Amino acid sequence: MATDEPDESVRxxxxxxxxxxxxxxxxxxGPSAAWILTLLVAPLAFMIAVSFFEVSSLTYQIIYEPTLNxxxxxxxxxGLIWQTPFVTALWLSYVIATVTTVLCLALAFPLAxxxxxxxxxxxxxxxxxxxxxxxxxxxxxxxxxxxxxxxGGVINSTLMSWGLIDAPLGIFNYGxxxxxxxLAHAYFPYMLLTLYASLDGLDFSIIEAARDLGAxxxxxLRDHVVPLTLPGIIxxxxxxxxxxxxxxxxxxxxxxxxxxxxGMLIESRVAGSYSIGHASAASMFVLVSIVGAMILAFRYLxxxxxxxx
Amino acid sequence: MSRNDSAQSNRHVNRRKFIAGAGAAGTIALAGxxxxxxxxxxxxxxxxxxxxxxTMGGDGTTTINIITWEEYxxxxxxxxxxxxxxxxxxxxxxxxxxxxxxxSAGQDAQYDIAVPNNNLVPRFMDAGLVAPVxxxxxxxxxxxxxxxxSFVDNQFTEDGDAYGVPIRFxxxxxxxxxxxxxxxxxxxxxxxxxxxxxxxxxxxxxxxxEAAKSVPAAALYLGMDDAMSGARMTxxxxxxxxxxxxxxxxxxxxxxxxxxxxxxxxxFRQGNFLVGHSGRNETVQMxxxxxxWVEFVAPSEGALxxxxxxxxxxxxxxxxxxxxxxxxxxxxxxxxxxxxxxxSPSTNPNVADELxxxxxxxxxxxxxxxxxxxxxIKDIASDVEEAYIxxxxxxxxx
Numbered sequence: 219m220a221t222d223e224p225d226e227s228v229r230x231x232x233x234x235x236x237x238x239x240x241x242x243x244x245x246x247x248g249p250s251a252a253w254i255l256t257l258l259v260a261p262l263a264f265m266i267a268v269s270f271f272e273v274s275s276l277t278y279q280i281i282y283e284p285t286l287n288x289x290x291x292x293x294x295x296x297g298l299i300w301q302t303p304f305v306t307a308l309w310l311s312y313v314i315a316t317v318t319t320v321l322c323l324a325l326a327f328p329l330a331x332x333x334x335x336x337x338x339x340x341x342x343x344x345x346x347x348x349x350x351x352x353x354x355x356x357x358x359x360x361x362x363x364x365x366x367x368x369x370g371g372v373i374n375s376t377l378m379s380w381g382l383i384d385a386p387l388g389i390f391n392y393g394x395x396x397x398x399x400x401l402a403h404a405y406f407p408y409m410l411l412t413l414y415a416s417l418d419g420l421d422f423s424i425i426e427a428a429r430d431l432g433a434x435x436x437x438x439l440r441d442h443v444v445p446l447t448l449p450g451i452i453x454x455x456x457x458x459x460x461x462x463x464x465x466x467x468x469x470x471x472x473x474x475x476x477x478x479x480x481g482m483l484i485e486s487r488v489a490g491s492y493s494i495g496h497a498s499a500a501s502m503f504v505l506v507s508i509v510g511a512m513i514l515a516f517r518y519l520x521x522x523x524x525x526x527x
Numbered sequence: 528m529s530r531n532d533s534a535q536s537n538r539h540v541n542r543r544k545f546i547a548g549a550g551a552a553g554t555i556a557l558a559g560x561x562x563x564x565x566x567x568x569x570x571x572x573x574x575x576x577x578x579x580x581x582t583m584g585g586d587g588t589t590t591i592n593i594i595t596w597e598e599y600x601x602x603x604x605x606x607x608x609x610x611x612x613x614x615x616x617x618x619x620x621x622x623x624x625x626x627x628x629x630x631s632a633g634q635d636a637q638y639d640i641a642v643p644n645n646n647l648v649p650r651f652m653d654a655g656l657v658a659p660v661x662x663x664x665x666x667x668x669x670x671x672x673x674x675x676x677s678f679v680d681n682q683f684t685e686d687g688d689a690y691g692v693p694i695r696f697x698x699x700x701x702x703x704x705x706x707x708x709x710x711x712x713x714x715x716x717x718x719x720x721x722x723x724x725x726x727x728x729x730x731x732x733x734x735x736x737e738a739a740k741s742v743p744a745a746a747l748y749l750g751m752d753d754a755m756s757g758a759r760m761t762x763x764x765x766x767x768x769x770x771x772x773x774x775x776x777x778x779x780x781x782x783x784x785x786x787x788x789x790x791x792x793x794x795f796r797q798g799n800f801l802v803g804h805s806g807r808n809e810t811v812q813m814x815x816x817x818x819x820w821v822e823f824v825a826p827s828e829g830a831l832x833x834x835x836x837x838x839x840x841x842x843x844x845x846x847x848x849x850x851x852x853x854x855x856x857x858x859x860x861x862x863x864x865x866x867x868x869x870x871s872p873s874t875n876p877n878v879a880d881e882l883x884x885x886x887x888x889x890x891x892x893x894x895x896x897x898x899x900x901x902x903x904i905k906d907i908a909s910d911v912e913e914a915y916i917x918x919x920x921x922x923x924x925x
Binding site for chain 2: 275276277278294302303304306307365368370391392474475476478483486489490491492493
């Protein structure tokens with residue numbers, strides 16, 4: 219005679235199946251793991267693999283014969299290694315990313331300190347204005363700086379119309395300063411929020427005690443505030459430095475083609491001649507150097523530290 | 528079997544099941560992702576995986592799948608109403624390289640027609656991806672400007688068979704702000720020599736941000752016409768060195784390098800430069816929008832011409848219909864619609880009959896004698912490609 223037993227048995231099996239530790243892990247971490255594997259690990263593995271193969275210039279197809287030619291060609295150019303376009307672009311990228319990081323830190327630290335001390339309504343207002351540009355696309359934000367800079371841009375035009383200058387100032391032309399401004403604008407909030415999270419956990423009575431005991435403001439900053447918020451400083455710096463090294467859109471818009479950062483060099487290899495092997499090899503240098511920077515950084519902080527001191 | 532063995536065995540079974548389940552879930556997820564990537568496949572012939580190029584629908588309709596520039600959609604309605612039982616499925620693309628890499632990676636069976644720039648057509652031919660032109664179907668071929676028929680002979684004709692049909696064209700020269708730059712004999716000298724005109728141009732010049740445009744411009748200035756005369760562009764090592772030195776020497780005089788048309792137009796209007804190495808289209812667009820201070824000239828050393836060329840996939844099952852569609856691309860009526868949409872003239876001069884006088888002035892009939900001094904843009908010969916790319920990278924890095 220047919221009963222409900224088979225149904226119950228199915229239900230029980232499903233419940234039992236989902237109750238196991240592996241099933242729980244599969245249901246909870248599975249989707250995100252699949253996402254990461256498919257969209258991060260797999261493309262990365264492909265890129266690493268392609269960097270060791272050549273691509274036929276005739277058919278644009280990968281020739282599956284392992285080679286180091288892609289890596290070797292990065293340093294070709296007839297001159298000295300550090301004068302090759304690849305090394306020049308890589309070095310320039312590090313310099314621009316470093317200056318951008320220092321600029322963001324210098325601008326964000328006092329503001330984060332103020333917010334941590336005052337808090338309340340001020341915090342909400344400042345955070346609103348800092349995050350306001352995030353409501354627009356990155357592309358639009360980068361493009362807005364194109365209108366600001368340039369000989370006929372808003373900055374030079376305004377200064378000339380006010381009679382402050384007779385001719386456009388070179389400092390407001392496109393180039394490295396414009397790129398640094400654009401990148402700093404784009405990544406400033408990451409630095410500010412990371413620093414705020416770190417400073418918000420700071421016990422300010424320590425600072426008052428140090429001051430009471432005669433420490434100057436500089437000494438307090440150097441001996442107490444900076445060491446205690448070091449995880450936030452390193453974390454914020456990583457959030458700015460890493461994307462700045464590989465930046466493409468901002469330098470493309472604001473460099474006016476005269477400045478070549480590593481992301482642009484890689485893109486031009488793919489778009490111009492479909493040299494994905496060469497581009498992958500160049501990307502590997504960026505990847506390895508960034509991973510190296512992160513390993514170095516995580517010697518001084520843990521993931522938990524990024525959330526506060 | 529001991530109890531421990533049994534437990535271990537169960538664990539193994541569970542692990543296998545788990546891995547199998549995870550694998551199945553992953554496969555389903557991947558299938559879901561890839562399923563949305565297909566193109567075409569309209570009609571009954573579509574198999575849900577993108578479909579084959581040129582499919583026959585249940586009602587006898589033939590769908591022709593095309594990968595091309597977005598303005599070609601302007602002709603779709605008219606072509607579909609002209610050719611009975613033909614539907615066009617147009618996939619817009621922004622790059623000839625992308626078209627080639629897609630076909631080369633196996634998608635040639637998903638498309639019937641591609642319309643790359645002329646310099647990429649030899650690559651399609653070398654890779655065996657394209658079919659020869661069916662002259663019976665393309666009866667407008669003979670209406671084209673003679674210059675383009677000779678370009679076809681020179682660039683992509685093999686054993687007497689042509690492999691592509693030029694559709695529309697344009698050329699690169701330079702444009703200048705006539706309010707600040709006086710009239711002069713058109714020459715690349717203005718880009719490379721100080722004091723060529725009576726105006727200060729330091730920091731007021733823009734070059735094209737692409738090796739394929741700027742390197743040939745430098746080569747023509749240096750008198751290396753021979754490099755452009757074969758089926759592919761080629762240079763000796765010494766010539767590349769000379770070009771590199773010239774472009775590096777020029778760099779301090781430049782405002783920068785620009786590639787996208789909208790950026791060029793916006794910055795020209797913003798007053799960021801006075802002379803710009805550019806395509807004719809940008810200038811035509813600016814003039815049609817009221818910027819009559821912009822002048823475009825073709826340098827006396829020779830302008831670089833580009834022309835989009837329609838090719839039919841060798842894997843297409845509907846090659847005859849595909850050539851019929853291509854023939855429609857260069858009819859006066861469709862050619863006019865395309866010229867209007869993209870500010871570029873058609874390769875068929877009869878298109879002028881469908882345009883107003885003002886439109887003809889901008890992108891209609893072109894005096895054939897103007898085409899005689901043009902060099903078609905060509906792919907770089909594979910044996911010097913690496914040196915050529917390196918030359919450009921050295922210039923950009925300098």
